[in-house]
Amino acid sequence: MKTVSLIVSILIASAALHAQSTEQRIAYFDKRGNRLSNETGAIAYRTATPSGDIFLIRDYTIAGRLYFEAECSEYTPKLIYHGKMKRYFDNGKVSEEGNYKDGANDGEVTFYYRETGKPKERVEYVDKKTRYKQIFSEDGQEMLVNGRGVITDKDDNGETIYTLLRNYEYFSCYKLNGKDSVFLTLYQEAEYPGGVTQLSQDISSKIKYPKSARKAGIEGTVYVQFIINKSGGMEDIEIIRGIGAECDAEALRVISELKTWKPGIQRGKVMKSRYVLPLKFGLSG
Numbered sequence: 001m002k003t004v005s006l007i008v009s010i011l012i013a014s015a016a017l018h019a020q021s022t023e024q025r026i027a028y029f030d031k032r033g034n035r036l037s038n039e040t041g042a043i044a045y046r047t048a049t050p051s052g053d054i055f056l057i058r059d060y061t062i063a064g065r066l067y068f069e070a071e072c073s074e075y076t077p078k079l080i081y082h083g084k085m086k087r088y089f090d091n092g093k094v095s096e097e098g099n100y101k102d103g104a105n106d107g108e109v110t111f112y113y114r115e116t117g118k119p120k121e122r123v124e125y126v127d128k129k130t131r132y133k134q135i136f137s138e139d140g141q142e143m144l145v146n147g148r149g150v151i152t153d154k155d156d157n158g159e160t161i162y163t164l165l166r167n168y169e170y171f172s173c174y175k176l177n178g179k180d181s182v183f184l185t186l187y188q189e190a191e192y193p194g195g196v197t198q199l200s201q202d203i204s205s206k207i208k209y210p211k212s213a214r215k216a217g218i219e220g221t222v223y224v225q226f227i228i229n230k231s232g233g234m235e236d237i238e239i240i241r242g243i244g245a246e247c248d249a250e251a252l253r254v255i256s257e258l259k260t261w262k263p264g265i266q267r268g269k270v271m272k273s274r275y276v277l278p279l280k281f282g283l284s285g
Helices: 002-021 195-206 211-215 245-256
Strands: 024-029 044-051 054-061 066-074 080-088 094-101 104-112 119-126 129-135 149-154 160-166 169-177 180-183 220-228 234-241 264-266 269-271 273-281
Touching: 129 169, 195 245, 211 245, 220 245, 234 245, 245 273
Parallel strands: none
Antiparallel strands: 024 044, 044 054, 054 066, 066 080, 080 094, 094 104, 104 119, 119 129, 149 160, 160 169, 169 180, 220 234, 220 273, 264 269
16 A cells, blocks of 8 residues: 555656646746846746646746736737636735636636735626626725725825726716815826827837848738836837738837837826737838
8 A cells, every 4th residue: 555655646746747847938028028038137037838728828027926827828929818817916915817718808807905815806898898896895895786886095196086886887086175076087098298199200210121021022010019007118018910020020129119108097096008009011112
């Protein structure tokens, strides 16, 4: 019996070691989210572990702290979520989790409080709309009744913001100034200095058609995706649809050299937002 137990233990240990060995580093990133070819200058790295037709993708700080993991059907040129997804706070607690199918949300996403690890919001995305199924106080009390309620929060200056929800959606947002109510913008998209016109001019002045691509007759539109952080800087810059290595690299260079944006605002609070820009390479004549 001891011999059998020993053999089983060895097999389990061997299987665990084999599973660990399949996790391979596939990318490094700098502080702006740009991909790097090696660890030099990197603040984070990404690994992939194959499991049938799915890859388990994990992102770590360069020190080895896990802050993101997701089951994906593809991981290049972009991640396509297909299964479970989790994000983590710097204290190791889960900050967000949900399920995805073919890159789209498949059901609810739950957000959590950093310190307690308790649920903060249960959100459902339906037809490009955000429905708040329930919002919880830090001590676990449900704040919505039949999709209605008033939620309090703090802005970056520490002032209290009141948000009214109706039919599971945000309806209005305000803060009190003495006896008066000052209504705030529920959502304001990130804005480039000078607007869309200046953005177009800056891209046009920076972009250069790679000679090798021009000579080979390569043309088309490169789509670049990035996140505008709370400071207005760009991070996680990546190609989501390219036309070739040279043009793709040029598109990444141009986007990374753009000016700092005015970040987006939601419910009176500065927020991160995702943006996609198309850069066209065309041959004339």
